[in-house]
Amino acid sequence: MTEAIDQLFVSLKRWIEGFFPEPWRSTISIVLIVVPILVMFGTLFAVATILERKGLGRIQNRYGPNRVGPFGVLQPVADGIKALIKEDVVPYRADKVVHFLAPIALLVPVLLTFAVLPYGRNMVPVDLNAGVLYFFAVGAGTELAVFMAGWSSRNKYSLLGAMRAIAQMLSYEVPLILSAVTVVMIVGSLSTVKIVQAQDFTVRADGSLGLFPNWFVFTPWGLAGFILFTIAGIAESNRTPFDLPEGESEIVAGYFLEYSGFKFALFFMAEYFEMFAVSGMAATLFLGGYGAPLSWLTWIPTWFWFMAKVVAFLALFIWLRGTLPRLRVDQLMNFAWKFMLPMTLINLVAAAIWHFMGPGLARWFVCAALLIVPYFWLAHGLGFGKRLTKRTYRYAE
Amino acid sequence: MSLPFAIIAVLTIAAAVAAMNLRNLVHCALALTVAFAGLAAAYLQLDAQFVGFAQILVYVGAVAILIVFAILLTRGGDTPQQSIFSSSWLAGAAVAVVVFGVLAWTVVNSAASRRELPPQPEATVKQIGDALMTKFVLPLEVVGLLLTAALIGAVIIAMKEDRPELRNHASKNGTKAETSGQIVNRKS
Numbered sequence: 341m342t343e344a345i346d347q348l349f350v351s352l353k354r355w356i357e358g359f360f361p362e363p364w365r366s367t368i369s370i371v372l373i374v375v376p377i378l379v380m381f382g383t384l385f386a387v388a389t390i391l392e393r394k395g396l397g398r399i400q401n402r403y404g405p406n407r408v409g410p411f412g413v414l415q416p417v418a419d420g421i422k423a424l425i426k427e428d429v430v431p432y433r434a435d436k437v438v439h440f441l442a443p444i445a446l447l448v449p450v451l452l453t454f455a456v457l458p459y460g461r462n463m464v465p466v467d468l469n470a471g472v473l474y475f476f477a478v479g480a481g482t483e484l485a486v487f488m489a490g491w492s493s494r495n496k497y498s499l500l501g502a503m504r505a506i507a508q509m510l511s512y513e514v515p516l517i518l519s520a521v522t523v524v525m526i527v528g529s530l531s532t533v534k535i536v537q538a539q540d541f542t543v544r545a546d547g548s549l550g551l552f553p554n555w556f557v558f559t560p561w562g563l564a565g566f567i568l569f570t571i572a573g574i575a576e577s578n579r580t581p582f583d584l585p586e587g588e589s590e591i592v593a594g595y596f597l598e599y600s601g602f603k604f605a606l607f608f609m610a611e612y613f614e615m616f617a618v619s620g621m622a623a624t625l626f627l628g629g630y631g632a633p634l635s636w637l638t639w640i641p642t643w644f645w646f647m648a649k650v651v652a653f654l655a656l657f658i659w660l661r662g663t664l665p666r667l668r669v670d671q672l673m674n675f676a677w678k679f680m681l682p683m684t685l686i687n688l689v690a691a692a693i694w695h696f697m698g699p700g701l702a703r704w705f706v707c708a709a710l711l712i713v714p715y716f717w718l719a720h721g722l723g724f725g726k727r728l729t730k731r732t733y734r735y736a737e
Numbered sequence: 738m739s740l741p742f743a744i745i746a747v748l749t750i751a752a753a754v755a756a757m758n759l760r761n762l763v764h765c766a767l768a769l770t771v772a773f774a775g776l777a778a779a780y781l782q783l784d785a786q787f788v789g790f791a792q793i794l795v796y797v798g799a800v801a802i803l804i805v806f807a808i809l810l811t812r813g814g815d816t817p818q819q820s821i822f823s824s825s826w827l828a829g830a831a832v833a834v835v836v837f838g839v840l841a842w843t844v845v846n847s848a849a850s851r852r853e854l855p856p857q858p859e860a861t862v863k864q865i866g867d868a869l870m871t872k873f874v875l876p877l878e879v880v881g882l883l884l885t886a887a888l889i890g891a892v893i894i895a896m897k898e899d900r901p902e903l904r905n906h907a908s909k910n911g912t913k914a915e916t917s918g919q920i921v922n923r924k925s
Contacts, residue, residue: 348792383805435761436765438763438764446899468787470787470790470862471785473786473790473862474786474795477765477790477791478793480793480794481793481797483798483802484797484798484801484805487805488767491763491805491809506802510799528863530862645816
């Protein structure tokens with residue numbers, strides 16, 4: 341029974357394929373993989389927007405959208421209709437072709453990254469030999485799209501936003517990839533499925549499962565890598581506190597300032613999809629992908645665990661957005677190059693030591709010390725030796 | 738020649754031709770990016786996953802951005818008004834055709850083209866990593882050293898110069914007395 345529910349979508353796909361003659365089946369199989377992914381993430385996008393607006397409202401002590409439908413839950417529908425029927429304004433001086441292509445060039449690579457995420461047992465669209473590399477290679481295509489949008493609008497705020505976005509994305513891509521490399525080193529494979537399988541429960545001698553799974557986040561290098569990956573991932577998807585490229589108070593909306601109607605919605609959608617993709621990858625690399633967190637919870641289907649982890653990441657992102665202020669450009673760059681990059685490099689060494697020291701308690705202490713000491717040292721360097729004291733406030737009498 | 742290969746080849750060549758012929762330099766850079774992506778697709782079609790993805794990561798993700806930034810920071814990407822073709826384009830085209838002809842003739846008649854194709858090797862990323870870390874470790878280290886040297890050189894060029902004469906110059910520009918003849922003479 342558990343097995344049947346776990347493999348529900350796989351058997352459903354086989355069943356539908358059975359209705360078609362043999363030569364069509366490979367095409368139908370591709371359609372049956374692509375369409376559910378698009379529908380699922382499209383729905384998640386709608387849910388995420390309402391969750392984000394409601395969550396931010398809660399954090400800021402206000403209601404959030406509450407007019408469309410019960411408790412405002414139909415707000416995404418209204419937003420979608422509004423985006424579709426709005427006039428599509430293209431600036432007179434804009435480079436029409438590049439201006440039109442930019443949102444498409446942004447959305448397509450982000451959608452392509454969904455191809456290697458394992459959504460459940462036997463539920464990976466393409467099990468590539470170089471899956472993790474594919475994820476980062478395709479994701480790198482978004483930077484050029486951001487430039488296209490900013491440059492073709494012929495607007496100084498757009499170009500400034502594009503410059504900021506590219507500088508930020510290039511800087512944070514290095515720690516993003518390097519923190520994922522630790523997992524690849526330990527597993528010895530770039531395949532996302534193999535990475536998830538490597539984090540499964542240990543099978544004891546009597547055939548029973550250990551209580552806790554071997555998620556990489558439960559090791560010193562894995563915890564450091566997970567935190568670094570999440571920070572770099574937030575920066576890659578241009579979310580607060582790294583939303584300088586769209587800083588409303590300085591450059592209006594940054595690179596997508598001159599877009600209106602559904603093209604604007606596409607930029608919005610690409611940002612959210614990037615967030616989902618980074619969450620999915622972080623869950624795959626460090627949180628055991630589709631694995632259950634405790635062995636007596638394995639009866640819950642694997643696809644549920646994957647989506648639960650993605651949604652948990654969404655909640656974290658919304659929480660961060662509601663509570664952290666925006667960084668300054670120099671702080672952002674200093675943080676990337678003087679803290680994130682050295683930490684990821686040290687983390688690589690820590691993972692290598694972890695691998696070669698073999699099982700035992702000694703490696704825990706060595707790796708933890710190797711990561712904690714540089715952490716304080718680098719954090720001290722980042723503050724330029726300034727003594728940070730509690731801020732004092734003065735109020736009018 | 739299979740259909741996917743034909744599509745990739747036509748796309749790559751068309752993008753490369755566009756990269757040479759378009760007037761606006763930024764458009765040329767974007768067309769060149771399409772050509773890079775086409776090359777990556779050709780590698781992928783040959784089952785060389787690592788090379789294909791590395792091509793996308795490095796060329797589309799980094800080199801294209803570098804080119805675009807170089808254009809923006811130097812000429813502002815303004816479109817030239819006069820013809821972008823050289824006056825001696827006919828001679829250039831003739832030389833190109835002759836070179837291509839000679840190369841094609843040599844390749845077709847060489848012993849390499851008549852050789853039996855070996856069975857396609859299974860080149861996984863793991864094998865490439867093993868080869869880089871054992872057989873080709875010295876070339877890898879040399880390339881790493883070269884790149885580090887280039888990185889340090891770039892940082893030194895970009896570093897804020899703190900020479901005393903520059904600082905004096907900057908402070909004089911700030912003062913209002915600069916317009917008087919005396920100070921201008923002293924500066925020179």
